[in-house]
Amino acid sequence: MILGFGGQVWLYFARLDLPAVLTRLAxxxxxxxxxxxMGQELxxxxxxxxxxxxxxxxxxxxxxxxxxxxxxxxxxxxxSPALLRQGLAEAYRxxxxxxxxxxxxxxxxxxxxxxIAFRGRSVTALGLELAEExxxxxxxxxxxxxRISVAPIHGDRRLVTVYLGGxxxxxxxxxxxxxxxxxxxxxxxx
Numbered sequence: 553m554i555l556g557f558g559g560q561v562w563l564y565f566a567r568l569d570l571p572a573v574l575t576r577l578a579x580x581x582x583x584x585x586x587x588x589x590m591g592q593e594l595x596x597x598x599x600x601x602x603x604x605x606x607x608x609x610x611x612x613x614x615x616x617x618x619x620x621x622x623x624x625x626x627x628x629x630x631x632s633p634a635l636l637r638q639g640l641a642e643a644y645r646x647x648x649x650x651x652x653x654x655x656x657x658x659x660x661x662x663x664x665x666x667x668i669a670f671r672g673r674s675v676t677a678l679g680l681e682l683a684e685e686x687x688x689x690x691x692x693x694x695x696x697x698x699r700i701s702v703a704p705i706h707g708d709r710r711l712v713t714v715y716l717g718g719x720x721x722x723x724x725x726x727x728x729x730x731x732x733x734x735x736x737x738x739x740x741x742x
Contacts, residue, residue, distance in 0.1 A: 554664040554734060555709070559636040560629045561727060563643070563655040563720075568624050570594060574606060576646035577617065582606040587619075594621060608639070615639030633662075633730035640727060658723040660716040664734060668710045668741050670702055686710075696722035700737060712737060 571594075574584040585605040586597040596619065598605055606617035613635045618627035628643050630636040672684025685704040692698050699715040714737060716723045726733050 554666050554738075556631075557633060557662070557664045557734075558629070558631055559633060559660070559662045559727075559730065560627055561636065561640050561658065561660045561723075562620075562625045562627045563647070564657040564659070565624045565626070565653060565655055568626065568647075568652055569650055570596065570605070570619055570626075572650035573626070573643075573646050573652065576649045577606045577642070580608070580642050580646060582608040582615075582617070582642075596621070608642075610635060610638075615642070617643060633734070637728050637730065640724070655720055658716075658718065658720050660714075660723055660727050662714040662716075662727075662730060662734065663711065665705060665709055665711050666738055667708045668702070668712075668738065669708050670710055670741050692718070693722075695719040702741060710741075712741070 571587045571589070574587050578584045583599065583606065585599050587605065588595055596605060599607055601607075602616065603618065604616040605619045608615050613630055613632040615635050615638065616629045617639070618629065619625070620627065626643060626647070628636065628639045630639055670685075670687070672687055674681055674683045676682070687702045689700040690698070696716065696718040701713045703711045705711050714733070716726055
């Protein structure tokens, strides 16, 4: 059982017409920031709070959308796996309707805490037996890179962060089944 969740997905582009994307998001019920071009320069008057460019509230949480000008990246964030999936689907719809190209890179960060009796190896040093409490796992296949970190919080409670990076068609199916992916990670760590 997970005790908390936070998810972010970043979509990287060579170019992106943010005002057109925000117009489409407004049509999907998002409150959006003001974004416009002054000559060749993009101006963005962000919403309050954490600097998001769009936000939509739901009965069980909020989806926030961010924009990083320096990296031409659109980010979708939520504290719910289901809302992260819905926010990503709506962002993708807005991107497609505004004529945006397929993202060059997709990065997702899924973080959650859970009670896991995870124990690594132990060593003896400085006259003490020291136990490994955290771990870092890496792997991947063509189009997908995966990194999982496990850090101790207190007792058996661990913070698990899953990084997914790669192509849209490799990363998004995992995000769309985030609950299943989380359960699979928990089973592997138990």
